Amino acid sequence: MLEFTSRYLGTDARGTRTFFVISLSSCIYWFLSIKGVIYEPFRQALGVTNTQLGFLLGVTGFVQVFGYLLLGWIQDFLVIRKVIAFDLVAYGLIAMSLAVATDLPFWYLVIAFACFGLFGEALYWPTIQKSTRGLSDGVHQAALFSTQEAMRGVMGLFANMVTLVLFTVSLSPVTGARTAMTCYALLMMVFSVIVLRNIPEDFLHDDRHDAARATRGSGDVRRTGLAAIVGALRLPIVWTTGLATMAGYTAYIAATTYTLPLLQQTFGLSDTQAAVYGLINTGIFPVVSALASGAVAKRFADSPRWMVVLFLACAVCALPLALLPKRPGWFAACTVVTCLLALTCYAIRAVYYVPIGEYGVPNDQSATVMSVTSFLGYMPSFFAYPLFGAIIDGSATGADAYRTVFVIILLSSLAGAGFSLCGHRLIAAKRRG
Numbered sequence: 001m002l003e004f005t006s007r008y009l010g011t012d013a014r015g016t017r018t019f020f021v022i023s024l025s026s027c028i029y030w031f032l033s034i035k036g037v038i039y040e041p042f043r044q045a046l047g048v049t050n051t052q053l054g055f056l057l058g059v060t061g062f063v064q065v066f067g068y069l070l071l072g073w074i075q076d077f078l079v080i081r082k083v084i085a086f087d088l089v090a091y092g093l094i095a096m097s098l099a100v101a102t103d104l105p106f107w108y109l110v111i112a113f114a115c116f117g118l119f120g121e122a123l124y125w126p127t128i129q130k131s132t133r134g135l136s137d138g139v140h141q142a143a144l145f146s147t148q149e150a151m152r153g154v155m156g157l158f159a160n161m162v163t164l165v166l167f168t169v170s171l172s173p174v175t176g177a178r179t180a181m182t183c184y185a186l187l188m189m190v191f192s193v194i195v196l197r198n199i200p201e202d203f204l205h206d207d208r209h210d211a212a213r214a215t216r217g218s219g220d221v222r223r224t225g226l227a228a229i230v231g232a233l234r235l236p237i238v239w240t241t242g243l244a245t246m247a248g249y250t251a252y253i254a255a256t257t258y259t260l261p262l263l264q265q266t267f268g269l270s271d272t273q274a275a276v277y278g279l280i281n282t283g284i285f286p287v288v289s290a291l292a293s294g295a296v297a298k299r300f301a302d303s304p305r306w307m308v309v310l311f312l313a314c315a316v317c318a319l320p321l322a323l324l325p326k327r328p329g330w331f332a333a334c335t336v337v338t339c340l341l342a343l344t345c346y347a348i349r350a351v352y353y354v355p356i357g358e359y360g361v362p363n364d365q366s367a368t369v370m371s372v373t374s375f376l377g378y379m380p381s382f383f384a385y386p387l388f389g390a391i392i393d394g395s396a397t398g399a400d401a402y403r404t405v406f407v408i409i410l411l412s413s414l415a416g417a418g419f420s421l422c423g424h425r426l427i428a429a430k431r432r433g
Contacts, residue, residue: 009147010140014200019144021198022131023151025084027191028120030159030184031095032057034177036257037163037278040264041173045181047103054389059110060117061381067122068375069229081199083127085192090119092188099181121378129370131203133357141357142303146294149350153286159184160283164275228365232372237359237430240423241352242376244307247416248348250380251314251409255345256282258388258405259338266402267331281339286346293347303354304423310348311417317341318410322403341409348416352377355423359430 006016035042035053043053094115098104132144163180170176232238259281264274293310300306317340324330324337353370361369392401 008140009143010136015135018199018203019132019135019148020151021195022084022128023148024155025088025128025191025195026152026155027159027184027187028088028091028124029152030155030187031091031181032060032116032120033156033159033282034163034180034184036282037160037275038167038173038177038180039257039274039278041167041177045174045177046098046109048106048109050389050393051386052106054386056109056113057385057389058382060113060121061378061383061385063114063117064121064125064381065375065379067118068126068371068378071122071371078127079201080127080131080203081195081201083123084199085195087119087124088188088192088195091116092185092192094119095181095185095188099178099185121381125374126371129353129374133353133361133370141354142294142297142351145352145354146290146297146350149290149346150287150294153283153288153290153346156286157279157283160279164279167275168272228368229372232365232369235359235361235369237355237361237423237426238369238373239376240304240419240426241355242373244304244311244416244419244423245352245373245377246379247412247419248307248311248314248345248352249377250384250412251318251341251416252345252349253380253384254388254405254409255338255342257385258392259342263335263338267334277335281342285339285342286349289343289346290350293350297351297354302358302424302427303351304420304427307348307351307420308417308424310344311413311420314341314344314348315410315413315417317344318406318413322406322410355427358427 002013002016006013009016009019011019043050046053046056048056094112098109098112132148133141136144162183163176166179166183167173167176170179263269263277269277293306297303297306317337321334321337321341324334353373356369356373388405391404
């Protein structure tokens with residue numbers, strides 16, 4: 001099994017084991033994934049409104065995307081396993097404070113969610129992307145990233161099942177949410193030990209480069225970081241990949257977070273029914289879709305061509321959802337198309353960053369390039385959550401909110417198809433040259 005997996009991923013046995021540990025560290029996302037299964041109890045446990053939760057998630061996104069730009073280049077200097085372990089511990093401690101304390105002031109929640117953006121995204125995600133990018137050559141990038149996304153989906157399914165079970169057996173919905181919050185915070189801190197024990201100290205780390213860097217002054221380091229960021233911004237593939245990701249992530253946020261409260265408001269689903277839907281939507285769909293997307297992407301000359309197809313499919317799903325009547329008789333049709341939309345969004349997510357590897361960005365620049373690309377791609381995380389939350393709270397009916405959200409998905413999908421087409425042309429031109 002290990003030999004087959006290594007061959008599929010284009011790595012050796014040691015690299016495959018490292019890949020699995022790195023991918024499993026995504027348990028750092030389990031805490032906030034609770035909102036995808038039991039949105040209302042999670043919101044109530046924090047004691048906030050839809051708009052306030054949207055604002056808090058926007059704070060996380062703000063720190064996330066600007067942290068990518070300001071801090072991403074530093075990660076080309078750091079030991080990968082130490083960065084990941086530190087992020088897990090810091091995130092877990094903050095998450096634990098939210099899980100066990102009640103009636104926390106809003107200013108504390110703002111600080112906590114800002115820390116989630118720092119430790120769970122800005123200092124974590126570019127390191128994961130660099131690690132995945134560096135495990136194999138450009139030919140196997142789609143296999144690496146899609147397999148990693150599928151693993152995250154399997155882990156998410158497990159986490160969502162645990163959340164649902166805790167929600168079901170607890171004395172109250174809020175107690176169930178707090179129990180899940182506590183479990184996931186503890187798990188992060190435990191997994192940090194596994195990371196330190198199983199990721200090699202020298203993984204994608206060159207001591208000779210470190211010695212050269214150490215001889216420079218702090219001003220030289222800052223100039224090096226600025227030059228690296230400017231250099232990444234000059235790469236056209238960074239812009240096409242980042243803007244396509246931005247479009248896809250906007251659709252992803254709507255399809256995986258806000259369809260749940262919208263279905264509840266529009267069609268009157270109970271918390272239990274919504275939790276089952278959330279379990280399927282955020283647990284089963286990512287696994288199936290990511291694996292299928294990676295397998296299909298390998299049949300295309302490059303991943304952006306496959307992404308064009310996926311974005312157009314996303315637009316095709318969003319159009320009827322924006323137009324269909326939101327009456328009880330249409331519940332089945334709306335649910336089926338919503339599920340197809342989610343599957344398409346997960347398929348896009350599985351190959352977001354594959355074009356960077358296909359374009360041939362060197363390993364020693366990959367964290368910076370991934371950081372700048374992620375800065376562009378995840379920008380919706382600080383404006384989409386507040387936007388969608390305000391739309392839901394500000395609309396007269398759930399149907400009105402539903403319609404507005406899916407019009408936004410439609411427009412984002414069409415934009416994503418255009419950016420992906422540009423990315424395909426860049427990769428084709430690079431290969432010809």
